[in-house]
Amino acid sequence: MNHATIEKNISIMSLLTLVMVSIGGLVEIVPLFFIDSTIETVQGMRPYTPLELKGRDVYIREGCYNCHSQMIRPFRDEKERYGHYSLAAESMYDHPFQWGSKRTGPDLARVGGKYSSLWHREHMRNPRAVVPESVMPSYSWLEKNVLDYNDISARLSAMKKIGVPYTTEMITHAKADLEAQAIPGQNTTALISRYGKKVPVDDFDAKPEQITELDALTAYLQMLGTLVDFSSYQARSR
Amino acid sequence: MATQPRDQKKQDQQPGDVSTTGHQWDNDEGYPLQEYNNPLPKWWLYTFYATIVYAIVYWVLYPAWPLANGFTKGLLASSMYQELAQEEAAAKATRQPLEKQLADLSLEEIARNNNMLQFAMSSGKAVFGDNCAPCHGTGGVGAQAKGFPILVDDDWLYGGTLAAIQESITNGRNGQMPAHLQTAGGNLSVEQVNDLTQFVLSLSQRANDSVSAQRGRLLFSGEASCHSCHGDHGKGSLLDTVGGQPLDHGIGAPNLTDKIWLHGGDVETIRTSIAKGRSGQMPAWGGPGGRLSPLDIKAVTLYVHTLGGGQKK
Numbered sequence: 001m002n003h004a005t006i007e008k009n010i011s012i013m014s015l016l017t018l019v020m021v022s023i024g025g026l027v028e029i030v031p032l033f034f035i036d037s038t039i040e041t042v043q044g045m046r047p048y049t050p051l052e053l054k055g056r057d058v059y060i061r062e063g064c065y066n067c068h069s070q071m072i073r074p075f076r077d078e079k080e081r082y083g084h085y086s087l088a089a090e091s092m093y094d095h096p097f098q099w100g101s102k103r104t105g106p107d108l109a110r111v112g113g114k115y116s117s118l119w120h121r122e123h124m125r126n127p128r129a130v131v132p133e134s135v136m137p138s139y140s141w142l143e144k145n146v147l148d149y150n151d152i153s154a155r156l157s158a159m160k161k162i163g164v165p166y167t168t169e170m171i172t173h174a175k176a177d178l179e180a181q182a183i184p185g186q187n188t189t190a191l192i193s194r195y196g197k198k199v200p201v202d203d204f205d206a207k208p209e210q211i212t213e214l215d216a217l218t219a220y221l222q223m224l225g226t227l228v229d230f231s232s233y234q235a236r237s238r
Numbered sequence: 239m240a241t242q243p244r245d246q247k248k249q250d251q252q253p254g255d256v257s258t259t260g261h262q263w264d265n266d267e268g269y270p271l272q273e274y275n276n277p278l279p280k281w282w283l284y285t286f287y288a289t290i291v292y293a294i295v296y297w298v299l300y301p302a303w304p305l306a307n308g309f310t311k312g313l314l315a316s317s318m319y320q321e322l323a324q325e326e327a328a329a330k331a332t333r334q335p336l337e338k339q340l341a342d343l344s345l346e347e348i349a350r351n352n353n354m355l356q357f358a359m360s361s362g363k364a365v366f367g368d369n370c371a372p373c374h375g376t377g378g379v380g381a382q383a384k385g386f387p388i389l390v391d392d393d394w395l396y397g398g399t400l401a402a403i404q405e406s407i408t409n410g411r412n413g414q415m416p417a418h419l420q421t422a423g424g425n426l427s428v429e430q431v432n433d434l435t436q437f438v439l440s441l442s443q444r445a446n447d448s449v450s451a452q453r454g455r456l457l458f459s460g461e462a463s464c465h466s467c468h469g470d471h472g473k474g475s476l477l478d479t480v481g482g483q484p485l486d487h488g489i490g491a492p493n494l495t496d497k498i499w500l501h502g503g504d505v506e507t508i509r510t511s512i513a514k515g516r517s518g519q520m521p522a523w524g525g526p527g528g529r530l531s532p533l534d535i536k537a538v539t540l541y542v543h544t545l546g547g548g549q550k551k
Contacts, residue, residue: 031304074322081368116519119373122383129383131372
């Protein structure tokens, strides 16, 4: 069929356009129905605690992903430096994921527990105070900004709507859970019963009297990559 | 008005030489604005075809299409996970003979064996650079920020022997100096904190208010019970004793009589340390699920021990 003929006949043009768009759509959409089969079965994954979720919001707001990836690729050098390569399961509660692709700073996928919270505070104040060769800007306002978490329950229900398995109980007690994780000396039994033993509980910013954005961000960084129990994980040979 | 064309060749093309799309705009002084129906540039078109062929070849050779259960594997059956496993196996085979010795020999034996020490040092240096240097500084020289011990000097909090260093790395350390000022949760008044500060200055033979320091001396082994961690003479939990009994080396209370300070030795910093307390945390790197393998820890222990301050016993 001559191209001119198609261009001049609106019915044929519409029909063929529809065919082309359908093929493109099928190729893009159909695999999404099988996406669950690509997520590994692992032990230990849980949704973010309210404090970590707020910290993640700070991470996104400050654009940390512009310089830090959270994706350890299956290369020997990356595995030896950062630990086990990232699994799809580890980002299953991420909306949106923070894999990133710009690697100016180190990968953060498994930074949890690597440094003390004191280190994180000093590092956010002035990265060069601990890593002289660092080019990271200072984020000194994080420990001055009081964390606004009045909307935390709504934040959790929004995540639930897009598929994160927060229970009603988690949503109701979100505020109490957030405070229990960041204020030293609080009763953390309920928090731990809901989110598990691996929840990092600390006075992250060394300011026990208030919860700052640094508390939230550090809580998030201190749990990154620590959830999956790799002793029970069998790598798929594919 | 028609402008003078820059390209003479184009000008030579007369209307009718190349077919147009039939679209026409305007008709300014007999020059209708028409759209030529030129073919695509050949270099572009063939490159485009080549990418299509490349894609098809790629589909056949490499993993490509998702299926209901899995995906097409491709003729080369390429998998990054397998490549990783092969590379790791190859690296392991190369390192095997030396790593076996590193595992079998004790820290002291390795320290005496030049070859093995070389191996442990180069391996330990890499581990240190990525994991330890962010706090302790490259080569262990310390950081500008306070609170992170310098590893090149011979002043230790938890001990500088091979065994003590290995223990610190494997299980981590938690240093806790409690707050002593009443408003911060302690039991001392502002004046008492000042007295203690003056006494601590006197411990390292620096200018102090001797009357105030004398009152501080009483508090040190009295109400504030500083001596229960720093020892009767303030020499720290490693060197000092309490009533003749040695202190638990796991306390990590610093020696206050020397000139080396963890958080800073000026009057204001000492006052703050006493008033508000300090906490220092060395993360645990070993154990199940630990970030470093026992071999890595052994290597980095030897590396740290040789940085300058390693103690024999």
